[in-house]
Amino acid sequence: MKFVVGCLVAIIIGGVLLVFGTVSPCGMLREVQRKQDSVAAVLPDAVLDLALAAKYGSLTPGKCVALLLQLSRTAKNSVPQQPTQPVAVTKPVQPTDFQTAMQAASTVMAECRDRRLRGEIKTRLDSVQCSNPRVTQIFSAAHYRYMDLIEMMNSRREAIAKKQDQGQMTEEQAATEAQSLMAQLANIERTRDLRSNLAASAPR
Known part of the structure; x- marks a missing residue:
């Protein structure tokens, strides 16, 4: 048994x-x-966790289970019953080069954040400045095609951290701002790729 x-x-x-x-x-x-959520799909774990905490409050395993059950019931109630049809097997969506590099970058960000929590780094701005150079190296090593977007991301992260240090922004507001930033970067990337593809396919 x-x-x-x-x-x-x-x-x-x-x-x-x-x-x-x-x-x-x-x-x-x-x-x-x-x-x-397509925006959440491009967020690193650390940023997504902050966004979830801002939306639902402090997360514990028990609360996460309750939220999963709630989301499951909501999904079932919102989707009308359809006749059973054969479902085509699709290949899993491959992460973009930005998402892949961002996963590695989020690890570096988390390391610097943990150093701040241990008292090795004093401020949130120091934490961001600790990780930014390595974040740039990660995306450069991955041959990311829009390095100006990484410079934009690093600069905005410093601005958010500075506001938090000065008491002008809460953790929840910072998480919302970070989520908005990642969505903006993803949209710029998609727009540039679309223009590039259209230009490449145009008759010459």
Whole structure:
């Protein structure tokens, strides 16, 4: 009996990992938000966690489970029942080069943030200035095509951190501002790519 239960648990955990890439309730909540929101899809974990905390309050595993159940019920109620049809198997969406580099950059940002929390770095601005040079190196090494957008991101992050240090912006406001910044960068990138593709396909 214990063996059967163990197998069932292993299957359930395997299924959760396959769908969400994590067994953490808050990690699953993060991935659900990314699937439902194109802006959230490009946010690094640290920024998305701040945005979720600003929206729902402090997150705990129990609260994340409750939010997942709530979002599941909302999705079921909002989608009308449709006749069952064969579903075409699609390839998973590959992350853009910006998203891939941003994942690595978010790790660097988190390291500098943790140094501030330990008292090794005094201010939020110091924390951002700690990570910005390495963030630039990461995107440069990834051969990201719009490095001016990274300069823009770094500059805006410094401005946000400075306002927080001066008491002119709360954590929630900073998270909202960061989310808006990432959406703006993603839109600029898409617009430039579209123009580039149109120019390349135009008859000569």
